[in-house]
Amino acid sequence: MxxxxxxxxxxxxxxxxxxxxxxxxxxxxxxxxxxxxxxxxxxxxxxxxxxxxxxxxxxxxxxxxxxxxxxxxxxxxxxxxxxxxxxxxxxxxxxxxxxxxxxxxxxxxxxxxxxxxxxxxxxxxxxxxxxxxxxxxxxxxxxxxxxxxxxxxxxxxxxxxxxxxxxxxxxxxxxxxxxxxxxxxxxxxxxxxxxxxxxxxxxxxxxxxxxxxxxxxxxxxxxxPLLTNSAGQKMGKSLNGAIWLNEENLSPYEFWQFWRNSEDNDIEKFLLLFTEFSVEKIKELTARKGHHLNEAKIILANEVTNLCHGKIKTTEAFKTSQAVFNENIGSNNLPTIEISKEECPPNISIIQLLTMSGMVKSGKEARRLITDKAVKLEGKLINNISGTYEINDFVDPQKLSIGKKKHFNIIIT
Missing domain, CATH: 3.40.50.620 (HUPs)
Incomplete structure (x- = not known):
């Protein structure tokens, strides 16, 4: 002992x-x-x-x-x-x-x-x-x-x-x-x-x-030990890229979202490893289920982001997540993806927009997401799989959302 x-x-x-x-x-x-x-x-x-x-x-x-x-x-x-x-x-x-x-x-x-x-x-x-x-x-x-x-x-x-x-x-x-x-x-x-x-x-x-x-x-x-999630997958890099610790590689908002979107079975483990709460308090936070566990996820995201990026950036990330959740469009703190105008046709399809942004891996995946009513542009649901947009529509950032957890500003420069 x-x-x-x-x-x-x-x-x-x-x-x-x-x-x-x-x-x-x-x-x-x-x-x-x-x-x-x-x-x-x-x-x-x-x-x-x-x-x-x-x-x-x-x-x-x-x-x-x-x-x-x-x-x-x-x-x-x-x-x-x-x-x-x-x-x-x-x-x-x-x-x-x-x-x-x-x-x-x-x-x-x-x-x-x-x-x-x-x-x-x-x-x-x-x-x-x-x-x-x-x-x-x-x-x-x-x-x-x-x-x-x-x-x-x-x-x-x-x-x-x-x-x-x-x-x-x-x-x-x-x-x-x-x-x-x-x-x-x-x-x-x-x-x-x-x-x-x-x-x-x-x-x-x-x-x-x-x-x-x-x-x-x-x-x-x-x-x-090797850091893995509850599914046994090696962590450090997500399916969409590494979870970097500096904001030049990953914005504080994306970092915060990574922890907020953790699987239920990972919350206790992450709180134990990446926060300084007592073991007793962590057990208490994760003992309850339902919306109480969501509260624990927010606490996890706030604590880990505060250590990595500081209090101000953590508060901004939290407020941005709340604005996105409540469909308040005008948040400037979302990560921005820039697409080169030279790579785009005069009229760009929603499928091209999704794939060129890197938010999806293939046109097939993009079509499935639209069919499943999981894609929104500026808060409006995309129903037309063949819809196109003028590239000038994206001179200013436009919010593109996939499901409830992935939100980015898209700009074509």
């Missing part, structure tokens, strides 16, 4: 998947404050909701007085993490990496308090030390501690090899570099715990073993 309040809280909320020594870590957290970290490569201009579980873990550690490190993978991004990928990750140029890093920094600052006061947090970039390594010295001093036999035994590697998918020497180097990161953070900052998703288990073990071999110190690894 766990003793530390922190691990008991994380376990009761569903954050813990595996740990290299849960009892040992529990004892340590009962006795002292520690330094822990999670690493994030800059493979995109934003993180998505699939990353949010680990960010919340860092947040809980900081709230309990521990020192947290967010490690930006400016160096490892140049190599690419092969974990559970079917193909080698495309290489990213330095300019794109730097742009992505700047965006990630702004996201972390919303969740973690970076200040000179303890418990403080550090935001580091592994390019600061990885780019300075001498390759021959690194192979001699660090590479000798890694067993290829052991690396081949990791599930992330075996799954590639069993399918005869190629695994390059470059990707094997990634595992060594990430392991070196943990060793480096322990050496320079006394970091003893690395956390990450379950797909990072092998990489975490590499760092623990490397540190043990180089200086005999014991480190810990803690992983969170």
């Amino acid at each position: 766990l003793k530390s309040n922190l691990l008991k809280n994380l376990q009761s909320r569903g954050f813990i998947n595996d740990c290299t020594d849960l009892a040992g870590l529990d004892d340590l957290l009962e006795q002292t404050k520690i330094t822990c970290y999670i690493g994030y490569d800059a493979t995109a201009s934003s993180l998505h909701v699939g990353h949010l579980m680990n960010i919340m873990m860092l947040r809980w550690f900081q709230k309990e007085g521990h020192r947290v490190i967010t490690l930006l993978g400016g160096g490892t991004t140049k190599i690419g993490d092969p974990s559970f990928r079917k193909t080698e990750r495309p290489l990213i140029n330095n300019d794109t990496i730097n742009t992505n890093l700047a965006s990630l920094k702004s996201i972390f600052s919303k969740y973690i308090k970076f200040s000179s006061n303890f418990p403080d947090a550090l935001m580091l970039n592994n390019d600061e030390w990885l780019s300075k390594l001498n390759y021959l010295d690194f192979l001699r001093d660090t590479g000798k501690h890694f067993s290829i036999n052991r690396m081949l035994s990791f599930d992330s590697v075996k799954s590639r090899l069993q399918k005869n998918d190629p695994l390059s020497f470059l990707e094997f180097n990634y595992m060594i570099l990430q392991g070196y990161d943990f060793y480096k953070l322990n050496k320079d900052h006394e970091c003893i715990l690395q956390m990450g998703g379950s797909d990072q288990w092998g990489n975490i073990l590499n760092g623990i073993e490397l540190t043990r071999r180089k200086n005999g110190k014991k480190l810990f690894g803690l992983t969170s």
